[in-house]
Amino acid sequence: MSIRLVIADDQALVRGALAALLGLEPDIEVVAELGDGTGVAAAVVEHSADVAMLDVEMPGLDGISAAAAVRRAAPSCRVLMVTTFGRPGYLRRAMLAGASGFVVKDTPARQLAEAVRRVHQGLRVVDPVLAAESLTAGDSPLTEREAEVLKAASDGGTVADIAKSAMLSEGTVRNYLSATMAKTGGRTRAEAVRIAEDNGWLL
Amino acid sequence: MSIRLVIADDQALVRGALAALLGLEPDIEVVAELGDGTGVAAAVVEHSADVAMLDVEMPGLDGISAAAAVRRAAPSCRVLMVTTFGRPGYLRRAMLAGASGFVVKDTPARQLAEAVRRVHQGLRVVDPVLAAESLTAGDSPLTEREAEVLKAASDGGTVADIAKSAMLSEGTVRNYLSATMAKTGGRTRAEAVRIAEDNGWLL
DNA sequence: AATGAGGGATGACAAATGTCATGCGGCGCT
């Protein structure tokens, strides 16, 4: 009996190409393709899928949240995350959300089908380089509010803009930003944003 | 006789998947897959390819430069650019570099093979939405130095950092940044960076 | 020869940013 697979990726070209690639495998059957995370759990249930392959970066519901939704709706369905960026924080969060595997998009195409088979068998699939990074990088040092403020700062607005969007006093915003800079080791606000993004501490 | 195709994309998974997708077409033959832009022109010549499908964002030689190299080395080979980001500036620069087509990665997978066939026939393939944006957005207003300084600023360093990396006086750096902010309409340095990136004025 | 644009620089000034101390109330832990 073949593995029933659901694929979610926001880039239609990539989504279709992955479906084509995996559809070539005799033991894999692609039963649904989605462009965002919102309908994934429902699709998994509807098609009684065995494995869901999810991109982390998606509009609407992000991959991590979608993974959690899938686990809740269909505990027997394994989740394999596929992402462009090997952010350590993504890996950790994906695992906490119940994912069984995590591969980055520059792993060889040959290994993808194998990864699908492994997670289907209940094994865990994790890029070893990433796993190591994830251990050394540690969890996010930012508090919820700090992350929120930093995220609001990530599009380059002024303190006044951020204060307005977060309903905070300007002084408070500066305090939070100062804290994020101290915790990330960044010397400027922009640097703190970059570091936090690279580690997957925002989202 | 089938269309001989060279594919270059830095994400191995995507590259392999695209190859699989297009390999299914009876009239297309994937003769080479590359992970960066440096070897593309040579590969095109070696395999006497008809069409080269290039990603814009690649390590080493970027897709635009690779496109130019292909046109120089094998004028008979058409170039189809494929990119994640529909930056207006990318489209313009790609066309100037001699590309025949430009598609973004969220176009439906079905249309990709058709795009390859069209450029092979000497037709131009351009996402109409993008083409319109490209016209309204206009060319980059930034001078070479301004773009260089703004790029140096894009990782969040201080003025002193930028000055050092560009071998300029700090005052001059501030003047250039001020100019970029005026030209992009950004109210802060970070905003100017974002706007310039979104328009494809950096790179 | 004159004009203008771009690269490079200085100095001065106003505004924004980053830092720090300090305060308060709430929540969880021991």
Place this chain on the structure above:
DNA sequence: AGCGCCGCATGACATTTGTCATCCCTCATT
């Protein structure tokens, strides 16, 4: 009850930015 962390806020302060005027030099255009 006390301690510490977090959320939120103020106020003061030193830096860093962003803005502007002004200067020099070069090169291409007129």
